[in-house]
Amino acid sequence: MTTVWDLVVVGGGPAGSAAALRAKQLDPDARVLLLDRDDFPRDKACGDGIAAHGRDELALLGLPDLIADYRPTQRLSVVSPGGVRVSATVARPNHVVPRLVFDARLVEAARARGVEVRRHRVRSLAAHDGQVLVDGEVRARAVVAADGAQSTVRRLLGVPPTPDRHTAIAVRGYADLPDADDAQLIAMQRAGWPAYAWAFPIGDGTANVGFGMLLPKLRATGLPGRRVLYGRLAELLPDLPARDLRAHHLPLSPGRPRPGVGRVMFAGDAASLINPLTGEGIYYALLSGRLAGEAAVTAPADPLAAYRRGLRRALGRHLRTTDVLARAAQSPGFIDAAIATAARRPEVFDLLVEVGLGAGTVPIPLAWSVVSRWLMGSLRGNP
Numbered sequence: 532m533t534t535v536w537d538l539v540v541v542g543g544g545p546a547g548s549a550a551a552l553r554a555k556q557l558d559p560d561a562r563v564l565l566l567d568r569d570d571f572p573r574d575k576a577c578g579d580g581i582a583a584h585g586r587d588e589l590a591l592l593g594l595p596d597l598i599a600d601y602r603p604t605q606r607l608s609v610v611s612p613g614g615v616r617v618s619a620t621v622a623r624p625n626h627v628v629p630r631l632v633f634d635a636r637l638v639e640a641a642r643a644r645g646v647e648v649r650r651h652r653v654r655s656l657a658a659h660d661g662q663v664l665v666d667g668e669v670r671a672r673a674v675v676a677a678d679g680a681q682s683t684v685r686r687l688l689g690v691p692p693t694p695d696r697h698t699a700i701a702v703r704g705y706a707d708l709p710d711a712d713d714a715q716l717i718a719m720q721r722a723g724w725p726a727y728a729w730a731f732p733i734g735d736g737t738a739n740v741g742f743g744m745l746l747p748k749l750r751a752t753g754l755p756g757r758r759v760l761y762g763r764l765a766e767l768l769p770d771l772p773a774r775d776l777r778a779h780h781l782p783l784s785p786g787r788p789r790p791g792v793g794r795v796m797f798a799g800d801a802a803s804l805i806n807p808l809t810g811e812g813i814y815y816a817l818l819s820g821r822l823a824g825e826a827a828v829t830a831p832a833d834p835l836a837a838y839r840r841g842l843r844r845a846l847g848r849h850l851r852t853t854d855v856l857a858r859a860a861q862s863p864g865f866i867d868a869a870i871a872t873a874a875r876r877p878e879v880f881d882l883l884v885e886v887g888l889g890a891g892t893v894p895i896p897l898a899w900s901v902v903s904r905w906l907m908g909s910l911r912g913n914p
């Protein structure tokens with residue numbers, strides 16, 4: 532007899548592993564299959580920055596110590612497009628863990644929990660008798676599409692890709708860095724704004740370094756993408772020559788699609804869940820994957836409806852906030868004003884971290900104080 536899987540997950544990145552882990556955590560008897568086109572460990576272009584919120588998700592998945600052997604990073608320096616710098620200690624530390632390690636650990640944890648993991652590239656999908664038929668052979672009551680920024684499943688279901696205006700592209704590499712250097716740096720750029728370079732020390736004598744910008748701004752240069760991205764990275768971080776360069780798209784949340792179709796739920800990058808202000812996507816991937824896995828086993832009659840409700844509860848207000856902020860942030864002067872405010876008020880710095888790396892929202896009085904500073908700056912000719 533053909534197995535009917537309770538859940539088939541396409542993609543073994545953080546979103547897919549979280550979905551599989553959560554389904555087995557809530558129902559150890561659930562039949563869960565995880566498909567990825569690659570074997571693990573596999574590399575993934577990323578800044579490797581895991582916010583404290585991501586660690587909260589790991590704890591919810593029953594893996595509180597998954598990255599405990601990596602050094603916590605407490606210091607964060609942000610330079611605004613106009614050159615305003617704020618350096619502060621974050622309320623809760625971030626971690627930097629190469630994706631080669633992080634994703635493999637997650638997949639291994641899923642396997643240890645009883646998830647069947649197979650190397651398989653998904654190419655077709657069909658709704659059939661209240662089930663989903665994957666590649667004409669695998670039957671599932673629910674599917675989580677966690678197959679990343681260029682999601683095949685999303686395309687197969689006729690859901691358009693994220694529009695270019697809401698898509699960024701970034702390159703990352705690794706560089707040598709003295710162990711003692713433990714502050715994360717985000718240096719925003721006025722040229723080609725919105726654009727920024729980063730250096731995230733890992734704690735092993737190396738740092739993840741990178742540079743990213745919006746796709747239309749890259750195209751507007753009229754130059755080959757690699758030349759622009761690699762060139763600007765080298766120019767912005769001249770003391771940190773990078774190796775293992777690798778670039779990838781970032782579908783940003785203001786361009787997010789509906790959260791799924793029929794019995795298929797989109798999670799992580801396949802759902803365009805990347806923060807438009809910071810490029811953070813691992814926390815959203817873990818969170819959305821967890822909620823999708825949860826919906827598959829707790830609401831088998833209509834998992835997508837349950838997933839939609841869960842997402843709205845967890846991220847609805849936050850995503851509306853970042854939609855508005857992403858529009859305002861088209862003006863570099865707005866970001867200058869926000870960072871200048873954060874430089875004077877530690878509680879504002881913490882709040883910006885919550886919005887940029889977590890599920891935070893902006894209280895009206897603070898929004899007003901930033902907007903008035905921005906307007907003053909505009910009047911002085913700093914748009």
Ligand SMILES: Cc1cc2nc3c(=O)[nH]c(=O)nc-3n(C[C@H](O)[C@H](O)[C@H](O)COP(=O)(O)OP(=O)(O)OC[C@H]3O[C@@H](n4cnc5c(N)ncnc54)[C@H](O)[C@@H]3O)c2cc1C
Pocket residue numbers: 541542543544545546547566567568569575576577578579580581582651652653654677678679680682683684701702703741777778779780781798799800801804805810811812813814816
């Ligand atoms: C350069 C760069 C820097 C970034 N820096 C950060 C950062 O520092 N911190 C942060 O939080 N976020 C960062 N992000 C965003 C982050 O990388 C993503 O949001 C995150 O990887 C999303 O996880 P995911 O599980 O949705 O997708 P992915 O991690 O992309 O995983 C998708 C998986 O699906 C598999 N797959 C694809 N197609 C198929 C198919 N047809 N069949 C089977 N399997 C398939 C792939 O092999 C892959 O394993 C960065 C992104 C980029 C590009």
